[in-house]
Amino acid sequence: MILDHKKIAIVGGGPGGLTLARLLQMSGADVHVYERDFGKDARVQGATLDLHEESGLEALRRAGLLDAFYQNYRPDAGRVRILDKHGDIHVDDHAAERAFAEDRPEIDRAPLRKILLESLQEGTVVWDSRFGSMERKGEGWLMHFKNGTEVYADIVVAADGANSKIRPYLTAITPVYSGVTIVEGNIYHASSNAPRLWELVKGGKIFAFGDEQSLILSAKGDGSLAFYTGCKVAENWVQESGINFNEKKAVFDWFQETFGSWNDVWQELFTSDEIWLTPRPQCHFPLDQQWETLPNLTMLGDAAHRMPPYAGEGVNMAMQDALELSECLTAGMFGDVRAAIADYEDRMRKRASQITQMSLEMTDLLHSADPIPGMVAVMGGE
Numbered sequence: 001m002i003l004d005h006k007k008i009a010i011v012g013g014g015p016g017g018l019t020l021a022r023l024l025q026m027s028g029a030d031v032h033v034y035e036r037d038f039g040k041d042a043r044v045q046g047a048t049l050d051l052h053e054e055s056g057l058e059a060l061r062r063a064g065l066l067d068a069f070y071q072n073y074r075p076d077a078g079r080v081r082i083l084d085k086h087g088d089i090h091v092d093d094h095a096a097e098r099a100f101a102e103d104r105p106e107i108d109r110a111p112l113r114k115i116l117l118e119s120l121q122e123g124t125v126v127w128d129s130r131f132g133s134m135e136r137k138g139e140g141w142l143m144h145f146k147n148g149t150e151v152y153a154d155i156v157v158a159a160d161g162a163n164s165k166i167r168p169y170l171t172a173i174t175p176v177y178s179g180v181t182i183v184e185g186n187i188y189h190a191s192s193n194a195p196r197l198w199e200l201v202k203g204g205k206i207f208a209f210g211d212e213q214s215l216i217l218s219a220k221g222d223g224s225l226a227f228y229t230g231c232k233v234a235e236n237w238v239q240e241s242g243i244n245f246n247e248k249k250a251v252f253d254w255f256q257e258t259f260g261s262w263n264d265v266w267q268e269l270f271t272s273d274e275i276w277l278t279p280r281p282q283c284h285f286p287l288d289q290q291w292e293t294l295p296n297l298t299m300l301g302d303a304a305h306r307m308p309p310y311a312g313e314g315v316n317m318a319m320q321d322a323l324e325l326s327e328c329l330t331a332g333m334f335g336d337v338r339a340a341i342a343d344y345e346d347r348m349r350k351r352a353s354q355i356t357q358m359s360l361e362m363t364d365l366l367h368s369a370d371p372i373p374g375m376v377a378v379m380g381g382e
């Protein structure tokens, strides 16, 4: 096979990188994952994820991990409520009269990571390895990590997420700002720290809209409430607003000012001290992005095609990339690694372009003057 005697380094142990590692190991490849987190127990932030049949679930099926997924997924976590800023409910998947089909099962990020990690051979993930730089050496790359170690690999795969440090070795194409910035948060022990919202989210998800702003909430299995605000602000708002995002009080004040006309119930989001917060300007790559294929370097997931999260496709795309890249590299269809990567990149860019377009349309809809009718239609009516 074209991977014989090749050392593969995947940088980034997110869902995309770990899925690729598992699939390549199933074909006997020599693969390691270099991850900046300090260990397997690092706290994994972020809302519950719904996996789609043709992408995320298909990748897990091919990885032999579907049973493990169904032992860890969260039935009913996909039940959605759509509300307006006043707290009135417009769509309710918890209502008895509304048929709810669990066709996109939900799993929290931490158990998804655990399933993937446990499927890998001992020592596959090299923790505390924050990528710094790399240079060409022979046919491959010599990588330097911030912990002072150096590693040679014949093939490097960038799976290091939206702010990839490896992507610039492939292309100079920079992200485009979507017009919306998120403040992402996680409230721990939400039943006591945000009791009204915990009751309202009912183990599922909430989408709330008003004043061209959005709030998206998701109950997690560990009892925390993940959420993100969406606001139309200037591209450099995080740096130029004067808000110190390391100071909770400053962020709470910003929320009160910006969402002050919203119902009291929403104010509970920004009150508890047991909260984690981070701002995230939402960007995407140009829909027609191209780069020259290299024989020893490629990328997947957010590193290749970051996009706003409003179509719920990011994780699914990352896992589908992993599936398609592993197939190209191991199925014996190509004469060399470069041809395999070229085929993968070509299909991945086309697919990601369509999905990015859809995500941008959803971003516009959710932050329009009257998003609820459109959202009701997306969810299949009342």
Ligand SMILES: Cc1cc2nc3c(=O)[nH]c(=O)nc-3n(C[C@H](O)[C@H](O)[C@H](O)COP(=O)(O)OP(=O)(O)OC[C@H]3O[C@@H](n4cnc5c(N)ncnc54)[C@H](O)[C@@H]3O)c2cc1C
Pocket (backbone or CB within 6 Å): 011, 012, 013, 014, 015, 016, 017, 034, 035, 036, 037, 046, 047, 048, 049, 050, 129, 130, 131, 132, 159, 160, 161, 162, 165, 182, 184, 228, 280, 300, 301, 302, 303, 309, 312, 313, 314, 315, 316, 317, 318
């Ligand atoms: C607020 C929010 C909500 C979202 N909601 C959804 C949703 O509902 N559904 C959905 O499908 N997607 C959602 N997404 C998108 C989704 O999180 C990403 O698309 C997905 O995680 C991408 O997977 P990945 O493996 O490419 O990258 P990531 O999950 O970002 O993983 C990258 C990994 O690389 C590591 N890393 C980063 N830099 C380095 C470095 N220099 N050296 C070593 N390691 C490094 C990181 O620690 C991380 O483990 C959301 C995103 C956000 C921000």
